[in-house]
Amino acid sequence: MKLFGDGMVKIEIDKRAYNSIQNFSRLIYTNAVVNKEDLPDKEDIITLTYKGKFVAKAIYSPKSVIIKVLTTKDEEINKEFFYNRIKKANDYRTKILNFKDTYRMIYAEADGLPTIILDKYNEIGAMQVSSKVMERYLDIIVECLEEFGLETIYVKRGKKGDKIKERVYGDKSKFETIIEEGYENQKPAKFKVNVKGHKTGFFLDQRNNRLDLRDYIKEGDRVLDICCYTGGFSVHAALEGAEVVGVDISNKAIEVAEENMELNGIPKDKYEFIVGDAFAVMEEMIEDGEKFDVVILDPPAFTTTKKNLKNALRAYSTLNYLGIKLAKRILVTCSCSHHVDRETFRKTVVSSAYRAKKELRQIGGYRTQSPDHIITMANKNLEYLKCLFFHINEQ
Structure with a gap:
């Protein structure tokens, strides 16, 4: 059964876009x-064609320069469509990645469901x-999700300005539950997750980096x-006997x-938490001569646009300079700014180390988001998290 008659508007694309979709x-x-x-004057599903032939159905918004492909099949967008997409997404997490109770269940275009992100915390979504x-389509999407053990689903707007109820x-x-994470040889860490909190309630993308x-x-x-937010890295460090x-x-x-x-x-x-501006607190710690065996830097995105990239890099440079000055043995440093690519981020950290007059040894390769936050080969925009582990080589 077709619900809305979507895809009635046909939009012709050029060869480059056609090849990109292929x-x-x-x-x-x-x-x-x-x-x-012929582009519609409001957000809608459109049909993309090349030389008059069907290519895909996609989501178009007049407010965006990006058109998001929904399906490359000439199929109806109905309950069956959503159930099949959700099942495939969930099967990948549970049967390939072996996640059990808590994971990112849907990650936008990586799962063929652009503009939707869903984190599962036990029976809460x-x-x-x-x-x-x-x-x-939310009513039928929720009907599908209920078949995968979700009893409660909190729906939020993706970002400020989205006119989503x-x-x-x-x-x-x-709205609250307790989750656990840990490798088989580790004592599992427990976390209280409140889905009324920031974004989807917890940062599942850092799971593997916390465990490492x-x-x-x-x-x-x-x-x-x-x-530190709600103590993701802090709890894991404390479970290994650290003072945090x-x-x-x-x-x-x-x-x-x-x-x-x-x-x-x-x-x-064994722990102390400080409410304050990270830069100011770290500067005060340096003035007081404090040192830490391990320093973890996991700031929010310093920019969400290319326009503010220079300011973001300056912020990362300062933050890492302060962190390196305070670190005696290990630095763990992260960026979730999509517009800061991994090599630019690494160079920024290394430059900060030169300023601090300390040598860094990179431990392992580039770390990124947990694998339930899928990065597909043709959609690198899905990769946003960069995480680097360094050893501080004191001369």
Whole structure:
């Protein structure tokens, strides 16, 4: 059954865009449209054609220069379509990646569901939607999700400015749960997740990097966790016997970080959390002559646009300079700014090390987001998280 009669408007694309779609890209630009005058004046699903023949159905928004491919089959966008996409996405996480209770279940165009992100925390789902087109399918999408063990689904707008009505499906009183993460040889870390919190409630993308950190923590280490949020890295470090100092500008996040320490049985004399500006706190620590065996830098995105790239790189440079000055043995440094590519980020960190007059040895290769945050070969835009581990080689 066809629900909305989508794809009625036919838009001709050029050869370059056609080849791009044939090579698995799921994003094309509006400058590839031949008959721009036929583009709808509001967000809708359109049919893309090349030389008059069907190529794909896609989501178009007049506010964006990007057209997002929904399907390369001439099929109806109905409950069966969404169920099949969701099942394939979930099967990949559970049968290929072997995730069990908590994972990113849907990651936008990587799963053929552009403008939708869904994180699963046990039986609770936190969904971000950034398209009015997808919003009108929400009822049937939720019906499909209920078949995969989700009892409650919180729907949020993807970003500020999105005109998406936030709502709750299922049990409206269920918004908090306890998740666990850890490799088989590790004591699992427990975290309280409240899906009413920031974005989808927790940063699942750093899961593997948090677990890898534990290999480099020694009993009695002093660990500084900058932009600690609800204590993801802090808890894992403490479970390995470290004394942790966490810093975050959000008082609410710090309160949850303290609860997470208690949840994991960490004694109160083994951690301290500071509410404050990361730059100011670190500068004060340097003035006081403080040192830490391990320093973790996991700031929010310093830019979401190319226009502010220079300012973002300056911020990363300063943050890493301060972190390197404070670190005695290990630096873990991250960037989730999409417009800062991995090599630019690495060069920025290395430049900061020269300023701090310390030598860095990179431990392993480039780390990125957890594999449930899929990066496809033709859609590199899906990769945003960069994480580097360094050894500080004191001369």
